Amino acid sequence: MDTIGHGFEEAIRLIFAGDAEIFEIVGLSLYVSIFSVVVSTILGIPLGILLGTCRFRGKGILVRIIYTLMSLPPVIAGLAVFLILMRRGPLGSLQLNYTVAAMIIAQICLVTPIIIGLTYNMVKEKALVVNQLGMTLGAGRIQRLRLLIYEMRVGITTAVISGFGRAISEVGAVMIVGGNIKGKTRVMTTYISELKGMGNFERAMAVGLILLLISFVVNAALYHFQERESR
Amino acid sequence: MDVRFTDLKKSYDGRLVLDLPDGGIRSGSRTALIGPNGAGKSTLLRILAGLESPDHGTVHYDGKQEAPRQDITLVFQKPYLLSTTVENNIAYPMKLRGLSKAQIAERVDELLEELGLTAFKKQKSWKLSGGETQKVALARALSFHPKLLLLDEPTANIDPYTTAEIERMLLAISRKESITTVIITHNLAQAKRLCDQVLMLHKGKAVEAGTSQEVLARPQNEITRQFVAGELIL
Numbered sequence: 001m002d003t004i005g006h007g008f009e010e011a012i013r014l015i016f017a018g019d020a021e022i023f024e025i026v027g028l029s030l031y032v033s034i035f036s037v038v039v040s041t042i043l044g045i046p047l048g049i050l051l052g053t054c055r056f057r058g059k060g061i062l063v064r065i066i067y068t069l070m071s072l073p074p075v076i077a078g079l080a081v082f083l084i085l086m087r088r089g090p091l092g093s094l095q096l097n098y099t100v101a102a103m104i105i106a107q108i109c110l111v112t113p114i115i116i117g118l119t120y121n122m123v124k125e126k127a128l129v130v131n132q133l134g135m136t137l138g139a140g141r142i143q144r145l146r147l148l149i150y151e152m153r154v155g156i157t158t159a160v161i162s163g164f165g166r167a168i169s170e171v172g173a174v175m176i177v178g179g180n181i182k183g184k185t186r187v188m189t190t191y192i193s194e195l196k197g198m199g200n201f202e203r204a205m206a207v208g209l210i211l212l213l214i215s216f217v218v219n220a221a222l223y224h225f226q227e228r229e230s231r
Numbered sequence: 232m233d234v235r236f237t238d239l240k241k242s243y244d245g246r247l248v249l250d251l252p253d254g255g256i257r258s259g260s261r262t263a264l265i266g267p268n269g270a271g272k273s274t275l276l277r278i279l280a281g282l283e284s285p286d287h288g289t290v291h292y293d294g295k296q297e298a299p300r301q302d303i304t305l306v307f308q309k310p311y312l313l314s315t316t317v318e319n320n321i322a323y324p325m326k327l328r329g330l331s332k333a334q335i336a337e338r339v340d341e342l343l344e345e346l347g348l349t350a351f352k353k354q355k356s357w358k359l360s361g362g363e364t365q366k367v368a369l370a371r372a373l374s375f376h377p378k379l380l381l382l383d384e385p386t387a388n389i390d391p392y393t394t395a396e397i398e399r400m401l402l403a404i405s406r407k408e409s410i411t412t413v414i415i416t417h418n419l420a421q422a423k424r425l426c427d428q429v430l431m432l433h434k435g436k437a438v439e440a441g442t443s444q445e446v447l448a449r450p451q452n453e454i455t456r457q458f459v460a461g462e463l464i465l
Contacts, residue, residue, distance in 0.1 A: 129311045130311070132282060132307075133311050133313075135280075135281065135282060135300065136280060136282070136303075136304050136305040136306075136372070137304060137323060137324040137327065137371070137372075137375075138300050138301045138303075138304075138324060138327055138328065138375065139327055143327060147313070150313070151313065151314055154314075229314070230355075230357070
């Protein structure tokens with residue numbers, strides 16, 4: 001209990017003391033997570049809609065693969081990205097391993113299937129009825145697509161927030177491809193892991209509490225949006 | 232809008248559900264589609280709405296083969312309202328057609344008043360009862376002055392008071408705007424009250440058509456007679 005209590009005190013001290021290292025780590029964590037979620041959203045929502053509205057051979061297999069990738073273990077994603085980006089790998093010439101870019105790529109691999117899968121499920125549920133409604137009211141193809149996205153807005157927001165939750169809390173993949181290099185690729189989760197290894201439990205707890213606080217703020221914003229839309 | 236169909240056929244999984252040699256809906260008429268479940272009424276309505284294509288045959292709307300989507304609408308038995316306010320639901324088809332804000336606001340208010348829904352203008356759609364939902368769906372369908380209004384059991388599962396309100400409004404607006412209306416109903420009294428024409432379908436075929444007075448009061452076909460008398464055994 002002492003460790004948790006001291007961790008809480010340390011967290012408050014770190015936040016208000018303006019600890020430069022902590023701010024840098026929090027900033028990089030947010031940057032990597034937000035960037036990867038934005039890219040994953042741009043990729044995942046159209047792909048989820050396409051998957052939900054198009055019929056093609058092998059769709060069943062593809063959906064199963066996406067469902068599997070939704071629970072892809074981060075270390076596997078990290079390892080795969082590392083092997084592709086390593087010097088002897090297919091994209092080794094880009095020399096991206098142990099950079100922020102590699103961390104973003106690894107997180108995109110983890111987050112995109114979540115957004116595709118959740119969007120696909122919403123489309124499956126809503127597309128037919130919304131499309132028919134649009135047709136009976138005289139909406140063209142693009143207008144029906146816009147209508148579908150409008151009708152899924154709360155679900156899409158939930159999918160994006162779920163992706164963000166996965167990204168911000170992820171440690172295995174960013175550790176493998178980023179290497180937790182101080183001042184370069186160190187993010188909150190990898191820092192917590194290192195602090196724990198060094199026995200600095202109070203500071204690890206403090207960083208963990210900041211991570212939780214960020215997560216709380218993001219989810220509170222989602223809750224506010226959902227409440228506003230359903231009131 | 233005058234609607235003519237020729238040699239319409241539609242099958243699902245190899246089962247022929249609609250087989251109409253020829254027929255039509257006269258412009259400005261209100262036609263009741265009656266018949267037992269599985270007669271092909273909804274399939275015909277969906278084909279007329281352009282939601283489905285027939286396997287064979289053609290439909291002409293005022294002499295043209297292509298369905299004029301901007302002038303046709305269909306209200307489902309269980310209508311889907313957009314997850315927004317009543318006002319926005321009614322306004323949506325008019326926004327699609329590029330009407331001005333003032334025109335939209337005027338038409339929304341007019342329809343809300345006609346349906347006794349003025350107090351619900353800012354209400355979110357998911358807070359409405361079944362009857363209110365159906366009224367809003369109807370107002371939305373009528374908002375853009377369609378020429379062909381298709382209704383799939385619009386008052387099924389709705390209380391008699393709301394049913395009467397909906398019927399009153401339907402009659403008033405379809406008469407005032409000369410809207411060609413096709414209504415699927417199992418309520419023969421409603422068919423008599425609302426419609427001047429009746430088309431009786433049975434196993435995908437039209438077994439009798441005529442004025443509602445003729446078909447419902449003095450059916451010439453034995454199947455229609457049994458159906459009207461509640462004696463039809465499927």
